[in-house]
Amino acid sequence: MLTDPLFYAVAIPGVILLGLTKGGFAGIGVVVVPLMSLAVSPVMAASIVLPILLVQDVVSVWAFRKSWDKGLLILMLPAAAVGIFLGWALAALVNESAVEAAVGAIAIVFASQRLWAERALKGAERVEATPGRPWFGVLCGATAGFTSQIAHAGGPPFQIYVLPRHLPRDTFIGTSAIFFAVVNWMKVPAYVALGQFTPTVLATAGVLLPLAIVSTWAGVWLVRRVPAEGFYKVIYVLLVLVGGKLLLDGGRGLLT
Numbered sequence: 001m002l003t004d005p006l007f008y009a010v011a012i013p014g015v016i017l018l019g020l021t022k023g024g025f026a027g028i029g030v031v032v033v034p035l036m037s038l039a040v041s042p043v044m045a046a047s048i049v050l051p052i053l054l055v056q057d058v059v060s061v062w063a064f065r066k067s068w069d070k071g072l073l074i075l076m077l078p079a080a081a082v083g084i085f086l087g088w089a090l091a092a093l094v095n096e097s098a099v100e101a102a103v104g105a106i107a108i109v110f111a112s113q114r115l116w117a118e119r120a121l122k123g124a125e126r127v128e129a130t131p132g133r134p135w136f137g138v139l140c141g142a143t144a145g146f147t148s149q150i151a152h153a154g155g156p157p158f159q160i161y162v163l164p165r166h167l168p169r170d171t172f173i174g175t176s177a178i179f180f181a182v183v184n185w186m187k188v189p190a191y192v193a194l195g196q197f198t199p200t201v202l203a204t205a206g207v208l209l210p211l212a213i214v215s216t217w218a219g220v221w222l223v224r225r226v227p228a229e230g231f232y233k234v235i236y237v238l239l240v241l242v243g244g245k246l247l248l249d250g251g252r253g254l255l256t
Helices: 005-023 028-036 042-063 070-089 096-120 134-151 155-165 169-193 199-223 228-255
Strands: none
Touching (some): 005 042, 005 199, 028 042, 028 228, 070 155, 070 169, 096 134, 096 228, 134 155, 134 169, 155 169, 155 228
16 A cells, blocks of 8 residues: 555545546546645556446446436447557557547647637527537547547547536436446456556555545436536536647647
């Protein structure tokens, strides 16, 4: 188990943010691996985070188990599996920084456009829900799996397809929870094959698990108190912030 105080100084806030993400505030957990990377290697940080995610997924799926969109999962999960495989197979050839920067830029443009459209219709009907074409859902699912495997950034591609549908708040959160729970389990064999789940990694993850569970339930409690009509605006703003973080990290990586 890790005992470095610096690690826990950055890991504890990161795990709390991760819990809020799993509770429904999609996206903000993207900071946890970069935070932990201030004290340990990014590979070890990602390896510690994955077992925590698997437990948090149980909490979030249980909390929203009655609200999810079966059609979206049938459409996007097989594509995500293909994306995860491609990410694993092409890991040595793909520039992670370029992937982060590209995903970040697309997320910013998409979320900004949606926020602008909603502001333009302020006082009128909200932006019309758009179901999206199935081929685009497959593409976004595959991209979510690929970027999750390569750069732990599967949220923006998933949201780009799902957010415009304007699902009921709990249905959006439940669908997202199940999607990423399955995606995270799909990533486990790659981590096992690479020998990342060492005793130190698993013991450190175990120490952080109680906090992860409490923060996830706190996220569930908080998100259900956000007015339904304001929920999507919050998510779009978070998506802009997450996109900016990915663009900044990717840009730094390309310049070093």
